[in-house]
Amino acid sequence: MGQLAPTTPDLGQQVGQQGFLLAKLDDLVNQVRANSIWPLTFGLACCAIEMMATVSPRYDLARFGAEVFRASPRQADLMIVAGRVSQKMGPVLRQIYDQMPEPKWVIAMGACSSCGGVFNNYAIIQGVDEVVPVDVYVPGCPPRPESLIYGILQLRKKIMNQGKLNRAAR
Amino acid sequence: MSESAEQPPEPSAPPRSQIETELRILRRHCPDAILEVTEQPARDMHWIEIRKERLHRVASLLRDTGELGYQMLADLFGVDYPEREDRFSVLYQLYSPGRNQRLYLRVRVEEGEAVPTLREVFPNADWAEREVWDLFGIPFDGHPDLRRILNPDDWEGHPLRKDYPLVGRRPVLLFNSVKDVL
Numbered sequence: 001m002g003q004l005a006p007t008t009p010d011l012g013q014q015v016g017q018q019g020f021l022l023a024k025l026d027d028l029v030n031q032v033r034a035n036s037i038w039p040l041t042f043g044l045a046c047c048a049i050e051m052m053a054t055v056s057p058r059y060d061l062a063r064f065g066a067e068v069f070r071a072s073p074r075q076a077d078l079m080i081v082a083g084r085v086s087q088k089m090g091p092v093l094r095q096i097y098d099q100m101p102e103p104k105w106v107i108a109m110g111a112c113s114s115c116g117g118v119f120n121n122y123a124i125i126q127g128v129d130e131v132v133p134v135d136v137y138v139p140g141c142p143p144r145p146e147s148l149i150y151g152i153l154q155l156r157k158k159i160m161n162q163g164k165l166n167r168a169a170r
Numbered sequence: 171m172s173e174s175a176e177q178p179p180e181p182s183a184p185p186r187s188q189i190e191t192e193l194r195i196l197r198r199h200c201p202d203a204i205l206e207v208t209e210q211p212a213r214d215m216h217w218i219e220i221r222k223e224r225l226h227r228v229a230s231l232l233r234d235t236g237e238l239g240y241q242m243l244a245d246l247f248g249v250d251y252p253e254r255e256d257r258f259s260v261l262y263q264l265y266s267p268g269r270n271q272r273l274y275l276r277v278r279v280e281e282g283e284a285v286p287t288l289r290e291v292f293p294n295a296d297w298a299e300r301e302v303w304d305l306f307g308i309p310f311d312g313h314p315d316l317r318r319i320l321n322p323d324d325w326e327g328h329p330l331r332k333d334y335p336l337v338g339r340r341p342v343l344l345f346n347s348v349k350d351v352l
């Protein structure tokens with residue numbers, strides 16, 4: 001499970017041996033961001049149930065740093081779009097996304113938010129990436145808690161491998 | 171009647187309808203309301219097609235008469251038969267909790283024709299009629315706030331009509347350019 005260890009080998013060695021460490025600011029900031037990612041409650045439909053199961057003690061998302069699910073977008077940095085998004089809900093989703101401060105990430109959880117899912121009709125937005133930029137897509141209907149955890153771990157990898165401090169330049 | 175010694179058994183009377191009381195009371199108080207009665211007693215379903223002008227009166231009668239007691243409007247929905255001239259039917263499912271009896275009222279209208287609202291009789295018809303307006307385009311006379319309820323306010327078209335395509339007519343993208351999103 002290499003994701004839980006620091007990716008830069010210097011960090012591990014230096015902390016273990018000498019009591020102080022030298023590291024790039026970029027790496028440190030990425031480590032901090034990846035390890036304390038606070039999700040926003042955006043459960044819309046059935047995927048919300050699996051998201052709730054993921055934070056339950058059995059699968060426990062808190063051990064990966066997602067300690068609290070914030071209700072307010074101003075305090076969150078990860079939006080997990082869990083469920084189908086209707087045409088009426090689209091602008092609301094965009095507004096909530098805009099209210100989140102940078103840096104922010106989006107996980108499209110489930111088939112409906114990834115691509116419209118089973119609902120290929122006039123009422124459902126065919127994939128939430130038509131409204132917000134998505135970082136990780138987690139397929140499933142609904143995805144099991146292990147799948148969502150895997151998606152969050154992939155997101156952590158993505159955060160830790162970010163090159164620049166300023167995300168907007170990516 | 172028959173002269174021979176062996177008489178064929180008398181034909182038995184047709185079985186009594188389950189909604190006989192309702193029909194009797196309606197025919198007495200509101201004789202011109204009923205247009206047609208359809209029954210499928212095996213499924214315990216009975217439909218009474220009534221004139222739309224008498225809708226309010228019939229519903230009040232069914233609700234307020236003690237022995238009928240249809241106090242609950244269980245469902246209100248529309249159906250589209252595009253091949254018929256009276257294209258839409260609006261159906262009202264009434265339920266009597268005291269007798270555990272259900273009854274459908276049917277009103278047929280053509281395109282653009284309005285149906286009187288049932289809000290004063292059953293308050294829960296308010297949002298149900300908004301839904302029928304949103305999805306079928308059937309206006310309701312006397313409804314104070316007839317606007318869309320399920321689709322966005324600026325939606326064009328009425329999606330549950332048979333001539334509306336499943337995937338819709340509006341482009342799905344909400345924003346005009348990729349720049350708006352990223």
